[in-house]
Amino acid sequence: MTGVDDMVPLPLRVTSAVIAEQLRERILDGSFAPGEQISELQLAAKLQMSRGPVREAVQRLAQEGLLVNHRNRGVFVVELExxxxxxxxxxxxxxxxxxxxxxxxxxxxxxxxxxxxxxxxxxxxxxxxxxxxxxxxxxxxxxxxxxxxxxxxxxxxxxxxxxxxxxxxxxxxxxxxxxxxxxxxxxxxxxxxxxxxxxxxxxxxxxxxxxxxxxxxxxxxxxxxxxxxxx
Structure with missing residues (x-):
């Protein structure tokens, strides 16, 4: 089981802030482990959402320091040194x-x-x-x-x-x-x-x-x- 499995579908008109909140909680409770890759495509499918709001949510958490974008590799949960x-x-x-x-x-x-x-x-x-x-x-x-x-x-x-x-x-x-x-x-x-x-x-x-x-x-x-x- 990965962190994606713990996500739940959201209403169609939900904002990226709500997606970010759910994703943030799953990162902080350990559902997404440090170093785990975050797939926008998987998240969008699990939440039954388009990729736009999911991408915005991922970008928000990157700004908060919870996610890091590695060029040509993808987005990962940060592992603090x-x-x-x-x-x-x-x-x-x-x-x-x-x-x-x-x-x-x-x-x-x-x-x-x-x-x-x-x-x-x-x-x-x-x-x-x-x-x-x-x-x-x-x-x-x-x-x-x-x-x-x-x-x-x-x-x-x-x-x-x-x-x-x-x-x-x-x-x-x-x-x-x-x-x-x-x-x-x-x-x-x-x-x-x-x-x-x-x-x-x-x-x-x-x-x-x-x-x-x-x-x-x-x-x-x-x-x-x-x-x-x-x-």
Missing amino acids: VGDIEDVYRGRRAIEKEAASTVYERGIPVGLAARLQEILHNIAQYMNAGDWKKLAREDLYFHETMVEAAQSPRLSRMFSTLAAETMLCMSAFDERYIRPPTAVEEHERLLHRLLGGDLSEMLAEIDRHMSDAVESLTNARRERDGDRSNV
Whole structure:
């Protein structure tokens, strides 16, 4: 079975955005494996669609960094290398530090702490249940909520361009990356620093969080590759 088999037919007047959403979900849940080729013809046939909207959806996901077009070979699901992981988190570090600075400048929005605390509760629940996919999504939602608190459409838009690649990074390694109980503790520290009122400490905590994430993902990648080499 390939990722195409998990796709479902769509109404005739559906937009490319809906196709992209379904395809994105199948990439992030592992139905399409890293390095797997994506055939527009197969997708169009499975979805019972013309190739035009499918092509637009594929191009959209290529712009998001989930697909890569190799000339004369076709389109493939991206397989992130260590350098790619570092670059994704380099971009996130810059965005989240600027968002934190803006929040301190404008003031912490009413209700932000309660929203983040609720997300922390969900992270703990999913961690205890071993539901790594949902945990990864809540992890990302925590950071997205912090960026949105800056009330900067452009910062939020820049963050969203890295969101899918971040999910791909995290979901690829499951418990190899998310080491209990660090998922909860690390985000609790971020919340504590945010509410503590010291911007320099908050920025330093973001630096630590991003560096730890890169280290964990890099180690998880090497561990996974080591397992594959022993098969």
